[in-house]
Amino acid sequence: MNLRRKLLLVALCTLALPVAGWLYVRQMETLLREGQAQALVASARAVARSLVATGAALPQSSRGWYVQQAANPITVDGYGDDWAPLTPWSQPLGPRGSVLLAEDAGGLYLYVQQRGTQRSRADAGDAGALRADHVVLELDRGDIRLRYLLASAAPGPFDARLLDPPVPGWPDRLSGQWQEDGGGWRVELRLPNALAVDRLALGIYDAAAGGDPLAVDARPLWRYSSVLSQELARLAPEDTRVRVLAAPGWVLAQSGRLQSGGPQPGWFAALVYRALLANRVEDAAPWTQDAPRLDLPEVARAREGRPATVWREGETRASVVLAAAVPIGAPGRVRGVLLLEQASTTVPLLANRALLMLLLTSFGVLLVAGGILLWFATRLSLRLGRLRDAAERAQLADGRMDDLFARGRFPMTAAEDEIGDLARSFERLFVAIGGYTDYLRTLASKLSHELNTPLAIVKSSLDNLEHALQANDALPPEAQPYLARARDGVARLGMLVRAMSEASRMERAIAAAEAEDVDLREVVRGCAEAYRPLVGTRTLACELPDAPLPMHCAPELIAQALDKLLDNALSFTPADGWLRLGLAAREDGAEITLANQGPPLPAAMQGRLFDSLVSLRDKATPGDAPHLGLGLYVVRLVAERHGGSASARNLEDGGGVAFALRLRNMPRQRL
Structure with a gap:
């Protein structure tokens, strides 16, 4: 999971804010309901006491026949x-x-x-x-x-x-x-x-x-009493419906109508309130106005002397009705039940308004926080990407540092945050690696310069020793082989020193080569014709495209690379074996392959063949010229000079090895 997705998950954690707010609004709605319920119970108790005080026609017993x-x-x-x-x-x-x-x-x-x-x-x-x-x-x-x-x-x-x-x-x-x-x-x-x-x-x-x-x-x-109903109309609060019930729940009188004053919420606000905010409310069917008896749990509790409240659905959209049932009469001698009902749209409106403000605020905070986190994640990803690209381009395949430090310091080293610390650490690391690489690259020339004088001293000393012993006839016959071995070792060391000097000069020559427009097909064909006398009894096949293959390149470097590949192939191809030279066009340039019959490459050596001083050939016998393993290294340098690469692989049938040279057009020099 990338950094931006991780920060997006962190941003989603801000959704806890609207959830907490939603819970707060629900709690607020509950508190509003409790406050309104307490106020309605107080009003109902006041009406019940007034009925007793005025001597209203209330039931004298808890049992009766209702007409x-x-x-x-x-x-x-x-x-x-x-x-x-x-x-x-x-x-x-x-x-x-x-x-x-x-x-x-x-x-x-x-x-x-x-x-x-x-x-x-x-x-x-x-x-x-x-x-x-x-x-x-x-x-x-x-x-x-x-x-x-x-x-x-x-x-x-x-x-x-x-x-x-x-x-x-x-x-x-x-x-x-x-x-x-x-x-x-x-x-x-x-x-x-x-x-x-x-x-x-x-x-x-x-x-x-x-x-x-x-x-x-x-x-x-x-019976239903019109006189008691008139008394209720005088005592009941406005916008409420009040009913007097006998103890079993028979309606003896009622007055008032449920009217929800104030604005009515829309259908969407009603849906939001009932789905997200409203606590459970009772069904409105048992509370119908035309029922002569209300057999409800609230009436039963009030009959026992305990006030009870309940919220039920209202007659209008998104309205709720609060009903309070209180006993009429002294404790232990309940003469009836007073039921006071009040419709309310205030609670839904306040809850919806609070939820709307919460949603708008949370949405705005979420957008701002998400935008900031997205911007931060994008900027951080871009900076890390720049740092990664700089680290990947800082060193070439052969260990040399590119011109990154020639153009200035490592990217983002001036930053004061952790990315800047990481960039400065990379810079120090690559400076150390670059210095060590430069030391290794110049080591050959330094060694060749420093070893020339000691080798010359040893060689002249051996010559003087041999002349002195021969002049005095003091050279024993059994010492002659040791003297010859010493001379052979000095000669081999001298050839190694000259080869290292030659490699340094070759790198400078390849880097200074100039490109020209040529038909690469003709360059490969010319090399193939020149190689035929050199392969001896081996078979050399050349596969070229039908159409010309123009390329802006250094043809002498390509020919030199092919010479090295041919020399390497002849070393491993048997006398009656075969070689196959091919050229093919690619989308970004061309590819030259040279396959030969012979033993396969060891798996551990396939990634190191094109390094300097690496060779798979048998050690030379005394008197033979040593093989330093610079040929394939030159091939890699030529490929990199052309913006390509060199590779080697075993053939699928296991009967030989194929070397590939990928080439691209060299950049043109501006006049």
């Missing part, structure tokens, strides 16, 4: 079609029974259901009616209490029998409808409004289950 308002006319026929809208809020009566109470301008309607598969029938006037399935209805008003027996031996209309002494102004019997099927039986009747009962007692007797045939459950009647 719903009939939305449609009810026909007393014993069937539940007219009661369908009210059925979800039926009230339990006994183990398997239920009751529905409704009223309209026509009176108070009663609908009792009993589930069961067994049926014991008798009319209310029969002697055994109390032992059959029946309903006991008790009407209370003040001190007056009358009980009626509701029973029927068959489906259809029936007359209820009065169980208590008659009271003037109260009916002696009640008429109703009795219906039954395989799942149970139903009783429906209507009480006139003139009775104006304030308590109602009901009891279902199941003959199959047994029990007290006259047992009833007496409770007061609860």
Whole structure:
């Protein structure tokens, strides 16, 4: 992974800023909600205390029969079609029974259901009616209490029998409808409004289950109160909806409407708020305004004397509703529950605004930080690239330093940062390497100059010694071979000294060679024709391109390099072997190859063949001229003078070696 990608990863760490900010905004939204919830609970408690202080018509007990308002006319026929809208809020009566109470301008309607598969029938006037399935209805008003027996031996209309002494102004019997099927039986009747009962007692007797045939459950009647609703309208805060509930959750009064003042957030802001910021809110369905009963956990906690709050979805887009339920009455004697609801778009708007500012700030910081890091990484990469390129160009393949230091100091050595320290270290290193390389390059000429005088002294001393001994006939025959060996060693040392001097002169000559425009194909062809008499019994093949190959080069240097390659190839090619000289055009110049039959190159020597004083030939025998390994070194110098390279490889079939000379056009001299 390069430096810019690493710094990009570091820049991505700045994303922790918007994440932390997002968590902060969520915490802020939670705190805003808690503050608003505490304020609404305080308002609800104040309204509840005001209701108690003003003596509002509140329930006196925790149990009662709730009378719903009939939305449609009810026909007393014993069937539940007219009661369908009210059925979800039926009230339990006994183990398997239920009751529905409704009223309209026509009176108070009663609908009792009993589930069961067994049926014991008798009319209310029969002697055994109390032992059959029946309903006991008790009407209370003040001190007056009358009980009626509701029973029927068959489906259809029936007359209820009065169980208590008659009271003037109260009916002696009640008429109703009795219906039954395989799942149970139903009783429906209507009480006139003139009775104006304030308590109602009901009891279902199941003959199959047994029990007290006259047992009833007496409770007061609860209704929706317009008077209490007006009192709530006077006490409730603005833009809130307040409801008074009986302890089981029946709505006794309500006032106000949910109105979210202020600007409404757009659809995108609403989506952002609900997806990223809002904590969980409850569904709005159980809180419908038309429900006669709210069976909610918050109402249950308030009934136990503990205030409770809940956030739910609002009616408008992106709005939320805060509901607070508080008990009405003293602890231990709760008379009801006050439910106060308030819609709010302030929390979503504030949260969205904070998130928007956070995102804009974070995005700006991220852009600036990313841009600075990218600029820094790019600049650092470019500087390191310059340093790398300078280090790669500072030294040529033969160890010589190029003209980098001739043009000035090493790049970026004046910088005061770590890159500058590294550049100065490189500069000191290359200065030391350049000095050592120059010393090694001039070592041959220095040695040849310094060794000439000692060699001359040794040679003259050997000559004088031999003449002196021969003149006096004092040279023993057994000493003659040692004297010859000494002379041979001096001669070999002299040839080595002359070869080193010649190599130094050759480098200077190659560097000073001038280029001209020639057809390289003709240069190679001329060399091949000149080599044919030299190869003896060996076979020499020459492969040249069909078209001329013009090149701006030094032809005498190329011919000299080919001479060295041929001399090297003849040393390893057997007498009946073959040689193959080839020329091919390349995109950036030309390539000359000379392949010969012979032993393959050792793998360890392939990278060192073109160095100075390196040779694979057998050591010369005494009296032979020593081989110094300068031929292939000259070939490399010629290739580098032409901007190319020299290489050697084994043939794929293992039958020989191929040397390649890559050449490019030499730069033209400006006039």
